[in-house]
Amino acid sequence: MKLPSLKTRGKCCQTSETPSNGLEKIVLVGNPNVGKSVLFNHFSNSYTIVSNYPGTTVEISKGDGKVAGKEYEIIDTPGMYSMLPITEEERVSQKYVFDEDAHVYIHVVDAKNLRRMLPLTIQLIEADVPLILVLNMMDEAEERGVEIDTQRLAKRLGIPVVSTVSTAGRGLKELEETIANYKPTLNYFVPNYGEEIESAIEKTASALKSEYSISKRTLAQLLLQKDLVAFEKIKQKEEEPARISKIVSDIETEYSEPLNLKIAVNKQDNVNEIVDSVMTQQEDRKKPAGEKQSKKENSLSKQIDKLLIRPITGIPILFLILYFGLYKFVGVFAAGTVVDYLEGTLFGEQINPWVIANFNAFVPYPVIQDLFVGEYGILTQAITYAIALIMPLWEISSSYSR
Ligand SMILES: Nc1nc2c(ncn2[C@@H]2O[C@H](COP(=O)(O)OP(=O)(O)OP(=O)(O)O)[C@@H](O)[C@H]2O)c(=O)[nH]1
Ligand SMILES: [Mg+2]
Known part of the structure; x- marks a missing residue:
């Protein structure tokens, strides 16, 4: 049986299967990298545990902490993109939404990417869990000229919305009060899918x-x-x-x-x-x-995106890229023509004969000559292979990945 890993921040430790201490729970959920753990560290006291979710290698942090004067158990879940899980981390977070009887779930989002993050908020609202939306990273959103009418958003969604900069402590007092005063409403947003x-x-x-x-x-x-x-x-x-x-x-x-x-x-x-x-x-x-991209570049890249996403145009384009980009260009041109010229003509007929003649003239010791300019010499073979054989293919493959 796999034993749960155990790390602690602060005083001491407990096992991974912590018996519930009877406190009401606050569960932090949201995409990866949005500031959930910063909020967790802010709310929980120094006695926290990080342990594997039973039967998995996924880490969950739990700790008690006072929010607006009342003690809660705070739970920090792994990043999830959707209620429909793909990764093990998402599966664990989905279980917390399914099974945890929380006082409130805090959905933390990156405010500058609201459009990408709000589908999960809608899923959580539809799931009918007690929910507060936190628009975190407002500093970065403001830097990019993003303005969000939080009151209007709260009204549209039917849940409390608080904007924060968790790293600077901005908005956290308001968030504490919102958690303490949380009451479910009856005016949740109900999406219409047609x-x-x-x-x-x-x-x-x-x-x-x-x-x-x-x-x-x-x-x-x-x-x-x-x-x-x-x-x-x-x-x-x-x-x-x-x-x-x-x-x-x-x-x-x-x-x-x-x-x-x-x-x-x-x-x-x-x-x-x-x-x-x-x-x-x-x-x-x-x-x-x-x-920054110009408007013209933007609309061109949107047109290309559309062509690539549709199977009817995307699949033929994929085959054209594979044939011309990979087979013809990398296979025939780079690995064939370019390598033949560099290895056979440039190094084989011009550079290497000149290096061998000069090296042998200056260093009259056969063992050293063999080591540097012999059949398998460092200068003749190693450098020829590195420059003539590997470099062209390396350059082309790294420019593809860029
Ligand atoms: N500028 C800015 N950075 C923030 C803010 N909140 C968090 N960060 C930074 O964002 C990064 C991610 O924060 P975490 O708290 O680790 O994010 P997380 O949601 O727990 O990420 P996962 O554990 O991967 O799901 C860290 O480098 C934080 O310092 C914020 O309000 N403003
Ligand atoms: Mg985290």
Whole structure:
């Protein structure tokens, strides 16, 4: 059996399977690299544990801490992009949303990338968990000319929204008060995914008869997107899980496109509409100096993106790139023509004969001559191979990866 790893910050330690201390919980969730751990360190006291989630190598940090004068257990989860997990880290974070009975979940986002982060907020709202949205990294957003109307955003979403710069402590007092005074509202944002998807969700959700810790709407979406944990849940809880699986697979066959793609695209449309109504960005400060693109370049790269994303144009372009870019250019031209010229003509006929003649004239010792300019000499063979054989291919492959 794998023993859980244990690291502690501060005084001492506990085991990974910490018995609940009866405190209400605050769970930090969000994409990787958005400042969850900075907030965790701010809220938790010095006695915290970092341990593996049981049966995985994924680390979870837990610690107690006072928020607006009241003691809570704070939990820092690994980064997740979506409620539909792909990585082990996301699977663990999904379990915390599914199973943890928290006072509040804090969804931490990078404010300058609101459009990319809000789909997860919508998923958490749909899951019906108590939620506060934290727009962190406001300093970087402001630097890029991003302005967000937090009050309007809170109204649109139906949840509290607080903007912070967690590294500088900005907004943290307001966040503490928001956590302490958190009360669920009845005006949550309900996304609309269009008639087809909505009816698929409705059909699946109404087939679920048991009670779950997250909403049936979310569970139905996860089932329609073939999430294994969701299927596991219905197997444990429903009397007729096979009937539900059949409903889901019947719905799937009605669609030509995978449902997760359709749901993701429609979710993003909902997000775009909200973001357009609450966020403004000064055009000239969109990107830090050095990364700026002209409008013309921007629209050209959008056109190219569109061509590459569509299978009908993207696949032929992929084959053209593989044939001309890889086979013809790297294989035939670089590895053939260029290497032949450098190795055979330039080094073989001109540079090496001159190096050998001069070296032998200055160093009259056969052993040293052999070592440097002999058949396998450092100057004749090693340098020839490095420059004539490896360098052209290396240069070309690194320019491809750039
Ligand atoms: N400029 C700025 N940087 C921040 C802010 N909050 C966090 N950071 C920085 O962002 C980086 C990531 O912060 P973390 O707290 O480790 O992010 P995380 O969400 O825990 O990341 P994962 O554990 O990978 O999911 C660190 O370098 C922080 O110093 C902020 O408000 N402003
Ligand atoms: Mg972290």
